């Protein structure tokens with residue numbers, strides 16, 4: 004199978020009015036050469052993220068996980084689609100909504116869950132928690148709480164690679180809210196000016212906390228802001244994992260060929276609240292339900308069934324395997340240890356000798 008003919012309709016919201024490049028998807032789809040193993044991997048990776056976060060939400064209400072918790076549920080296709088196109092040498096930087104990116108990048112679920120618990124066996128030794136997942140060996144530079152704060156970091160990583168002659172890509176994931184920040188514009192300008200190998204991935208889920216995009220930014224076509232800096236940019240259906248992978252594969256190839264940065268605006272939607280403290284009074288329940296019907300898992304799962312690539316038993320087996328992985332991760336976190344009080348100031352910068 005080398006063609007993607009899956010459903011491509013998007014919910015009837017503001018995104019539908021902003022679809023300049025979607026017509027280009029079909030010819031590009033033929034270049035993906037999708038085989039069964041790869042297709043099933045895409046579904047499995049999205050399911051791992053979904054089930055991990057559903058369990059995190061439960062653990063949060065049980066107060067096993069504390070602090071902030073921003074769920075990526077609904078947006079899984081973006082992290083999974085893009086991550087297929089990166090090598091171990093490439094770098095990844097993300098926002099605080101980064102559990103999905105970390106899992107898709109290959110961080111073990113055990114170390115992620117331990118981090119969620121605040122245990123020192125976690126990927127950030129229990130000091131980061133949900134918002135600051137980090138893994139140097141996998142070049143996963145994590146989890147940044149400051150909106151747009153990660154863009155200069157990505158530009159810096161890419162500049163270092165360029166100066167040292169390494170053919171690497173830095174993938175930088177952020178929400179559309181970042182496009183209202185100065186750092187976004189400074190970063191895009193320098194990345195374009197210096198032709199740096201950055202893949203900017205805007206996860207446009209239409210809301211920055213409780214503020215709708217149309218109420219906060221005069222230009223709602225985020226990719227046009229990138230174009231104004233002479234960066235090749237496009238908008239695409241971020242609920243379609245194949246569309247994301249196709250676009251990312253083309254963008255990464257161009258970056259590796261020395262063509263400078265690329266920008267993808269992925270149209271998506273978060274199904275859950277901004278964080279665990281959010282009554283969601285800023286959007287209609289009907290809007291949320293409409294988007295859920297276009298969810299990446301539902302849609303790709305149906306497509307796999309229709310294509311004869313996954314039957315009921317196969318899906319059940321996949322679910323069971325993920326459940327077992329999740330159970331092991333929770334057990335690992337439960338058995339984890341707290342950092343001793345005596346060590347709490349270790350590695351904390353105080354400015355004093």
Ligand SMILES: Cc1ncc(C[n+]2csc(CCOP(=O)(O)OP(=O)(O)O)c2C)c(N)n1
Pocket residue numbers: 098100148149150151177178179180181208210211212277
């Ligand atoms: C510089 C800065 N301003 C404000 C905040 C508070 N804040 C946290 S998340 C958020 C919304 C960001 O929305 P968006 O970038 O679209 O990402 P999403 O949460 O939708 O994934 C805001 C304003 C912050 N963390 N950093």
